Amino acid sequence: MIKKQLQITTLSLEETQLLGQKTGELINGGTVIALTGDLGSGKTSFIQGLAKGLGVPNEYYVTSPSYTLINEYPGRCPLFHADLYRLEHVEDIEEIGLYEILDSEEGVVAIEWADKFREILPDHIAIHLEIADDESRKISISADSPENITLTERISDIYNQQIEKISRSKGVQK
Amino acid sequence: MKVLGIETSCDETAAAVVADGTKILSSVVSSQIEVHRPYGGVVPELASRKHLEAIVPVVDEAISRSGVALKQIDAIAVTRGPGLIGALLIGFSFAKAYAFALDLPLTGVNHLAGHIHSVFLEPDPPPFPFVALLASGGHTNVYHVISHTELELMGQTRDDAAGEAFDKVAKMLGLGYPGGGVIDRLSKEGDPDKIIFPRAYLDKSGFDFSFSGLKTSVNRYIQTHEDEYQNQIPDIVAGFREAVVDVLSYKIINAAIKKGCRHIAIVGGVAANKRLREKVRQDAEEKKIKVHIPCFHLCGDNAAMIAAAGYHYLTNGGVSDMNTDVYSRVL
Numbered sequence: 001m002i003k004k005q006l007q008i009t010t011l012s013l014e015e016t017q018l019l020g021q022k023t024g025e026l027i028n029g030g031t032v033i034a035l036t037g038d039l040g041s042g043k044t045s046f047i048q049g050l051a052k053g054l055g056v057p058n059e060y061y062v063t064s065p066s067y068t069l070i071n072e073y074p075g076r077c078p079l080f081h082a083d084l085y086r087l088e089h090v091e092d093i094e095e096i097g098l099y100e101i102l103d104s105e106e107g108v109v110a111i112e113w114a115d116k117f118r119e120i121l122p123d124h125i126a127i128h129l130e131i132a133d134d135e136s137r138k139i140s141i142s143a144d145s146p147e148n149i150t151l152t153e154r155i156s157d158i159y160n161q162q163i164e165k166i167s168r169s170k171g172v173q174k
Numbered sequence: 175m176k177v178l179g180i181e182t183s184c185d186e187t188a189a190a191v192v193a194d195g196t197k198i199l200s201s202v203v204s205s206q207i208e209v210h211r212p213y214g215g216v217v218p219e220l221a222s223r224k225h226l227e228a229i230v231p232v233v234d235e236a237i238s239r240s241g242v243a244l245k246q247i248d249a250i251a252v253t254r255g256p257g258l259i260g261a262l263l264i265g266f267s268f269a270k271a272y273a274f275a276l277d278l279p280l281t282g283v284n285h286l287a288g289h290i291h292s293v294f295l296e297p298d299p300p301p302f303p304f305v306a307l308l309a310s311g312g313h314t315n316v317y318h319v320i321s322h323t324e325l326e327l328m329g330q331t332r333d334d335a336a337g338e339a340f341d342k343v344a345k346m347l348g349l350g351y352p353g354g355g356v357i358d359r360l361s362k363e364g365d366p367d368k369i370i371f372p373r374a375y376l377d378k379s380g381f382d383f384s385f386s387g388l389k390t391s392v393n394r395y396i397q398t399h400e401d402e403y404q405n406q407i408p409d410i411v412a413g414f415r416e417a418v419v420d421v422l423s424y425k426i427i428n429a430a431i432k433k434g435c436r437h438i439a440i441v442g443g444v445a446a447n448k449r450l451r452e453k454v455r456q457d458a459e460e461k462k463i464k465v466h467i468p469c470f471h472l473c474g475d476n477a478a479m480i481a482a483a484g485y486h487y488l489t490n491g492g493v494s495d496m497n498t499d500v501y502s503r504v505l
Contacts, residue, residue: 039342040390044333064334064386066342067184067312069258072502095223097260134394 004149005142006156012135015163016042017049019139022159023125024053026151029077030105034114034121037129042137043112046127047081050110054079065112069096078107084116093120125152175248176240177488178272179481180233182265183257183285184312187228188477191240191247195322195485198295200239201471201478204228225264233268236477247278251484254282254494255501262500270496281487282494283480289441290319291483292468292476300437300466307426307454309444310474311337311352314422316381316429319439322486328429329381336418337444339385343392343414347407357411358448364408366416369395373421381425388417415449423454430463439466446473 010016023033023046033050035043048062054075056062065071065083073079080101084093093099101109102122114121123145130138141156143149176199181188187204204224237244252269255262266282273280290306293299300319305328308315314331334342337354344353349360371391374384392414396403403410422444430438440454445467458465472479 038393039346040386040393044386048333061330061332061382063331064338066338067310067335068256070502091223095260096258131390131394131397 003142003144004152005140006152008139008141008156008159009132010137010139013042013045016045016129016137016139017052018162019155019159020046020049020051021053022049022162023127023155024050024055024075024108026053026154026158027108027125029107031108031148031151032102032122032124033108033110034124034126035110035112035129036115036126038131041129041131043129046129046139047110047112050108051075051079051081054108070098070101072107080107080109082109082111084111084113087116090117090120093117123148175485175488176242176246177481177485178233178236178247178250179283179477179479179484180229180250180252180265180269181285181288181475181477181480182225182229182261183253183255184261184475186475187225187232187265188475188480189229189233189236190477190481191236191242192295192478192481192485195291195482196294196299198478199242200236201476202232202236202239203471203474203476204232225261229264229268233272244276247276249279249281249484249488251281251283251481251487253285253288253480254498255285256503257285257500259500259502262502266500274496279488279493280498281484281492282498282500283483283487285475285480286313286315287323287325288479288483290317290325290439291322291486292441292472292479293439293466294482295472295478296466296468298466300439300464303433304435304437304439304466305426305429305433306439306441307422307429307445308442309336309422309440309450310442311335311341313442314383314385314444316425318429318433318435322483323490323492328433329383329425331383331385332376333384333386334389336383336385336422337442339389339418340415340444340447342389343411346393346396347403347410349407349411354444354447357415360408361412361415361449362408364410364412366409366412368409369406369413371395371413371417373417375421375424379428381429383421383425385418388414415447419447419450419453422450423457426454427457427461427463430458431461436462437464437466441468441473443474446470 056075190201191199316329318326341353
């Protein structure tokens with residue numbers, strides 16, 4: 001199996017959200033994003049950026065679905081934000097209706113705590129977040145299929161270009 | 175008017191019979207009854223299929239405990255949203271069939287409006303208009319409550335709900351689930367001023383909340399004090415709880431002042447938090463504002479509040495027809 005993994009270190013919450021936003025701008029309905037990382041590592045923050053990139057209107061607050069389990073937002077295509085944190089059995093996945101959402105391939109499906117039930121995930125882009133210090137996060141993006149590998153490379157390129165642009169414009173200001 | 179209320183929006187299957195939107199004749203919540211006894215009490219697992227298994231016994235139990243004959247029920251109120259579609263559909267479809275078979279009016283109730291109506295099940299309810307803080311595992315909302323059927327959302331959380339922050343902090347410290355009760359208990363032995371966690375007021379004149387940063391800073395504290403934090407748990411949870419309660423109290427009192435309201439309602443699962451109840455009462459007293467908080471068993475999800483809200487929907491002409499559907503979110 002081909003596998004590609006890219007590493008990005010974000011230095012602030014805003015940068016983590018920017019990475020999410022660039023991801024959202026590049027993906028379309030049917031893409032599955034599997035997020036992993038400790039409590040407080042920035043999974044929901046990443047998805048807040050992702051929603052922005054998918055054109056979810058600002059009046060929709062993207063909040064944690066830990067309790068509500070699946071939140072849906074309208075955008076360029078629908079965004080389904082699921083969280084497996086409270087799920088204990090693989091049967092629960094069926095009960096919350098996640099298979100229907102995955103099968104329809106209608107929207108982007110972002111799944112937090114995806115490592116709890118890896119076996120249910122279709123082809124996806126995996127995002128793993130690690131706390132480096134207070135605001136900085138080590139983020140790895142990986143994929144298996146050729147389409148998703150191409151996507152992850154583009155996400156990483158475009159994000160890095162954007163960061164470079166921002167730091168250059170800050171340099172000019174100084 | 176006797177209303178049968180049904181609630182299945184999240185984890186609980188619940189049914190209740192309420193007279194005239196104020197008097198509870200019965201209130202049954204599945205996690206509190208026999209269904210779960212073989213597993214040793216409350217099972218914190220989710221329960222779409224459990225709703226399906228529990229709905230008939232729970233409704234039967236509510237009718238039988240109410241002492242009201244089925245033919246004396248005047249209407250049915252059921253949660254329509256927000257919530258998990260699969261879970262909502264079980265209660266809603268059941269209620270439709272029940273209403274159709276008994277030829278009774280049916281009304282679909284907003285779960286969040288239901289929580290606000292829990293204060294009308296207590297003596298001396300607040301007069302309109304008042305402001306309400308709804309804080310639970312899934313929501314942290316501030317409302318201006320204009321009448322039984324008109325709510326204006328003034329603010330909400332931008333990331334984590336208050337109840338979720340309690341549960342996740344409890345989990346980080348290995349204190350188990352749910353977190354609210356154990357944090358309350360341990361906080362009594364701790365000093366809330368020893369470890370100061372950040373208060374996220376956001377825009378101080380606004381009514382939005384953010385609890386994600388607080389959760390992360392507790393996590394960072396644990397990571398950076400790996401060797402000693404085990405001995406500081408009471409101080410950590412007391413400091414954390416105070417940070418949550420400070421912000422909730424500040425915002426709801428400011429909301430009352432902004433709207434010129436002399437009454438505040440605190441509802442939802444987090445309303446069971448002892449420190450929150452105490453702090454809001456203290457702060458409100460200084461401003462001559464009266465605080466209304468339902469008793470503990472009406473803070474969590476229940477169907478009595480749905481029946482109470484449904485009564486007012488029905489008396490205001492809000493009858494749902496058989497084509498009405500559930501909704502997963504409000505906006």
